[in-house]
Amino acid sequence: MDAFYASVEVQDNPTLKGKPVAVGGSSDHGIITTANYEARKFGLHSAMPIFMAKNLCPNAVFLPVRMKRYKEVSQQVFKILYEITDLVEPVSIDEAYIDISFIDSDALSIAHMIKKRVHAKTGLTLSIGISYNKFLAKIASDWNKPNGIKLISPDMIPEILLPLPVKSVHGIGPKSTEKLNNIGIYTVEDLYNLSEEFLVELFGKWGSDIYDRIRGIDNRKINTERERKSLGTETTFSESTKDKNTLKSYLHDFSIEISDSLIKNQIHGKTITLKIKYEDFKLKTKSKTLLTDIYLAKDIYEIALSLLNEIKLDRNIRLIGLTISNLSSTQAEQLSFLD
Structure with a gap:
């Protein structure tokens, strides 16, 4: 979903439309959970302390988290996904992988149908990534946000990934990004030129996954029965x-x-x-x-x-x-x- 919590707040209160909105609380001691795209233009982002956000954008509207409401909307969205296929793997309250490989329909048509149904039901937009494995679908889902669709086909690999910053690779967080930047690795192309042995030495077993995935290899299946810990x-x-x-x-x-x-x-x-x-x-x-x-x-x-x-x-x-x-x-x- 696009800026999910903030988008729900704007949808429920149309007077907020077009205004920078951040969810997470109104106290200066809080942190931002979600900022809408108007707020992001001022540099606001999740995990930013609210006192800092107010300095960057004094006119932003700061709202408390209404988790019960977000869960209600999330259930409406997931119900639409389950009407299309049972092969749904929830990742969070506003994100999921779905497998449509067995459906006799064009993937782009299904993506447009999902977007249309979700907007009709909730008034909200979402971004969809389409590809032949989970890793590439995740990258594609962030490609044209907000309200985007992106398809990555096998013939696009690896060229389409090479210019991306290493932080765009799902699984490489801020600490790993810093570790790579410190040795002069800034883009996927820089990463692509490293040996698998070097990546394993740097990241352990996860290094092999990085090596494979930036080459378009990811054999993970949709997990519909993820064990709750x-x-x-x-x-x-x-x-x-x-x-x-x-x-x-x-x-x-x-x-x-x-x-x-x-x-x-x-x-x-x-x-x-x-x-x-x-x-x-x-x-x-x-x-x-x-x-x-x-x-x-x-x-x-x-x-x-x-x-x-x-x-x-x-x-x-x-x-x-x-x-x-x-x-x-x-x-x-x-x-x-x-x-």
Whole structure:
């Protein structure tokens, strides 16, 4: 999806149309989650501190995250994808791979149909990449944003990739980009001229994947049953706080949300993790692993409170999150701790 959170906000409030909009909170202590394309013209981007964004673009509209609303719109989009094929691999709330190789229709026609249906249902735009493997489809999806379509065919490889900066290669993050830049590697063409052995020495096993993928080789299949390793939720406060009752209220709501998801997916877990982030962006986590599985909200909340009590609330907190992990499938009824 194109600038998903911000686009949802503009769609829900048409008076924001044409204005620079950033989602993530209104407090100077927050960070941007998503900036729309009008805001990006001023240099605003995700993970940028809001105080910095306000200096770059004082006229921008800063809004808090409304995750429940974004999930609603996401479900509408994914429903459209599943109407086309069951071979859908969600990557995040607003991104997915789909396999249409078995459908007897032109790929571009299917892409245009998806865009038309999504816009009719949600009023939003998305960008689609089409290719013969996941790596190239991902690169193509970023090619003509926003509201773009790009097709990369086998005969275009490797020439079409060579001028791209190394950071455009999916999997090469900021640290890897810096590491490559430090040895004079700035483009995919520079990367292409390195041996596989050198890349393995630099990045470990991932080096072989990089070597293959910039040559158009990626044999990964669509994974429709990705194993869930954890389940959780978090929120960034519009105003930082160290009020314990406020934090407890959020943990109570998180526990209910997590419990509902566990029951819906017929899974339970043993490890509860509390995450907090202070105003200075320092992160602290506390975890507890139980001997028995849980999925009831009251039990999740009880553990969350015990973890909160272990944290010294001597300074303001800007983010709180709760996660359950060590998951397994269950058909059994959980007994409460009292039972």
